[in-house]
Amino acid sequence: MPANLPVIIAVAAVVVALFLVTLLYARNYVKVPPNMVAVFTGRGRPKIVRGGARFRVPVLERVDFMSLEPFNIQVSVGNAISSNGVGIAVDVVALIRFGSTDEAIETGTQRFLTADRRELKAQLTEIISGNMRAICAKMTVEDLNSNRDQLTRSVAEEAGAALAAIGMELDVLTIQDVRDRNGYIEALGRKRIAEVTRDAEVGEAQARRDARIAAALAFQEGQTAETKSREAIAEAERALAMKQAAIDTEVKAAQARANQAGPLAEAEARRAVVLAEVETERERTERQIAVEQQRAAQRQKALEADVVAPAEAERSAATARAEGAKRVAIANAEAAARQRELQGEADLKARTAEATALQREGEAQAQVDKAKLLAGAEGQRAQMLAEAEGQKAALLAEAEGQKELAAALSAFNDEAARLRVLPDLIAALPLIAREVAAPMGNISNLTVLSGGGDGKDALSRVAGSVPALLLQVLETAKAGGIDLGALLGGVTETAGRSDNGRSDNGLLTVEAAPETPDAR
Numbered sequence: 001m002p003a004n005l006p007v008i009i010a011v012a013a014v015v016v017a018l019f020l021v022t023l024l025y026a027r028n029y030v031k032v033p034p035n036m037v038a039v040f041t042g043r044g045r046p047k048i049v050r051g052g053a054r055f056r057v058p059v060l061e062r063v064d065f066m067s068l069e070p071f072n073i074q075v076s077v078g079n080a081i082s083s084n085g086v087g088i089a090v091d092v093v094a095l096i097r098f099g100s101t102d103e104a105i106e107t108g109t110q111r112f113l114t115a116d117r118r119e120l121k122a123q124l125t126e127i128i129s130g131n132m133r134a135i136c137a138k139m140t141v142e143d144l145n146s147n148r149d150q151l152t153r154s155v156a157e158e159a160g161a162a163l164a165a166i167g168m169e170l171d172v173l174t175i176q177d178v179r180d181r182n183g184y185i186e187a188l189g190r191k192r193i194a195e196v197t198r199d200a201e202v203g204e205a206q207a208r209r210d211a212r213i214a215a216a217l218a219f220q221e222g223q224t225a226e227t228k229s230r231e232a233i234a235e236a237e238r239a240l241a242m243k244q245a246a247i248d249t250e251v252k253a254a255q256a257r258a259n260q261a262g263p264l265a266e267a268e269a270r271r272a273v274v275l276a277e278v279e280t281e282r283e284r285t286e287r288q289i290a291v292e293q294q295r296a297a298q299r300q301k302a303l304e305a306d307v308v309a310p311a312e313a314e315r316s317a318a319t320a321r322a323e324g325a326k327r328v329a330i331a332n333a334e335a336a337a338r339q340r341e342l343q344g345e346a347d348l349k350a351r352t353a354e355a356t357a358l359q360r361e362g363e364a365q366a367q368v369d370k371a372k373l374l375a376g377a378e379g380q381r382a383q384m385l386a387e388a389e390g391q392k393a394a395l396l397a398e399a400e401g402q403k404e405l406a407a408a409l410s411a412f413n414d415e416a417a418r419l420r421v422l423p424d425l426i427a428a429l430p431l432i433a434r435e436v437a438a439p440m441g442n443i444s445n446l447t448v449l450s451g452g453g454d455g456k457d458a459l460s461r462v463a464g465s466v467p468a469l470l471l472q473v474l475e476t477a478k479a480g481g482i483d484l485g486a487l488l489g490g491v492t493e494t495a496g497r498s499d500n501g502r503s504d505n506g507l508l509t510v511e512a513a514p515e516t517p518d519a520r
Contacts, residue, residue: 028056030063037066037098039109048105066113068105070097070171071121075128080136088141088180092155094128095172096163107167124168131158141184148175299435300476323403332395340388347380 031053032038040047040054042061047054056063075092082088098108112120135154136144144151152173160170179185 024058025055028058030054030056032065035068037068037105037109039064039066039113046109048102048109050105064113066109067117068098070095071117071124073121073125073128075125075132077129077132077136080133082136082141082144083138084140086141086180086184087182088136088144088178088185090132090136090144090178091176092128092132093172093174093176094124094159094170096124096128096168097171099164099167099169104164104167104169109167111166124163127162128155128159131155131162134158141178141180142188144178145185145188148178151175296435300472330396334392336388336391340384343384 030038030040030049032049032051034051036050038049038054040049040056040061040063043057050068073094073096075094076089077092078089080088080090098105132155135151135158138154139147139151152175156170156173159173163169
């Protein structure tokens with residue numbers, strides 16, 4: 001007997017034991033598909049497994065299966081009474097299944113775990129049939145036939161409560177047919193068919209009537225529209241004729257105006273040309289007169305600046321020159337005398353210094369030279385002093401003469417002053433008259449525009465413009481401080497007292513003309 005036989009037996013026993021245990025476990029490990037429910041009983045409360053797996057303890061537990069597949073039930077209620085007392089038949093198809101909650105499945109297993117599905121289907125048919133009868137008793141035949149959605153909702157509500165009590169629920173409910181044995185629904189149909197037929201016939205008749213009325217109205221409207229169209233055409237033709245006549249009238253009037261426009265335009269153009277020429281000539285004359293007046297004013301100002309102002313300036317300058325010459329002469333004489341005196345002293349000092357230098361060479365020669373030099377210096381000094389005194393006296397005499405001349409000029413009275421400037425003034429009068437009348441001499445063509453009369457007043461005003469300009473010159477000089485009229489008048493009066501127009505000095509007497517309002 002081999003020595004390892006016990007080991008082999010032990011190993012074989014272990015292997016057999018493991019095999020038996022595995023086989024036992026495999027046979028008692030219960031797997032439940034999703035459409036089934038396994039109920040384990042034997043140890044305490046039942047254990048329900050849905051769509052899973054669990055180990056069944058051998059000998060101690062039992063496993064029962066229940067299908068969760070829905071029940072397809074066809075219910076036919078043949079003698080249901082509606083709320084209006086009409087017997088009807090209703091065919092219904094329902095799909096019922098167990099509830100999805102644990103409580104519903106537990107309730108279903110308690111009631112139908114070992115029940116036969118045919119028996120369960122019969123019970124469910126009775127439940128649906130009873131609820132259908134109850135719902136039909138609450139609704140009329142018309143509602144049952146026409147409002148099937150409401151019938152479905154009512155049956156689902158009633159049957160749902162009854163099925164929930166046994167752990168089931170109504171999944172789908174369909175009303176297939178609603179009928180009656182007495183022809184009530186068919187009569188409703190015939191009535192409706194008759195009503196529809198009647199309405200159709202009435203509608204057809206109304207449609208034919210409306211068609212005829214519409215045709216008549218359309219024909220009438222067509223006739224009316226045709227009449228209005230003819231009236232509109234006639235009105236348009238009349239308006240066109242009137243417009244054409246108006247256009248013809250306007251054309252003829254325009255032609256007439258055009259025929260007259262040429263002569264009228266020519267006459268108007270000639271009139272405008274004449275007026276323009278007159279206006280141009282008037283403006284040119286006015287501008288030329290204004291220019292000549294400006295030139296006369298400029299000549300007047302130039303005359304004042306060349307004759308009157310220089311005379312006044314000469315008088316003031318003569319007085320100033322005399323006084324200035326006096327002061328200059330005195331100052332020059334004093335300066336020359338002082339210069340000569342200083343020069344003599346300087347020469348004396350030079351000679352003395354030279355004599356002192358020569359004295360060092362020899363006393364004898366120095367004494368002789370000193371005497372000579374002193375004598376020459378004294379003589380030269382006396383000569384220079386005499387010359388200075390002579391120049392001083394000459395300058396003083398000239399200054400005194402200038403002073404006396406200025407005093408004499410300032411002592412002149414008005415008459416003497418007039419007599420002094422009269423020759424220059426008389427010599428300037430022709431120049432003044434020529435310059436004042438020069439603008440009128442430059443006018444080559446003079447056109448006189450007068451509002452009335454023969455134009456003599458206008459010619460008189462033009463001819464009197466020269467005296468007026470001369471009078472303006474006299475007034476301007478008078479405003480500047482020189483009264484030429486008074487000056488000439490005074491000279492005239494003075495000359496009148498002498499040889500009938502001649503003064504003692506042989507001057508020509510000029511009489512000032514009186515001012516006239518027309519000359520202005």
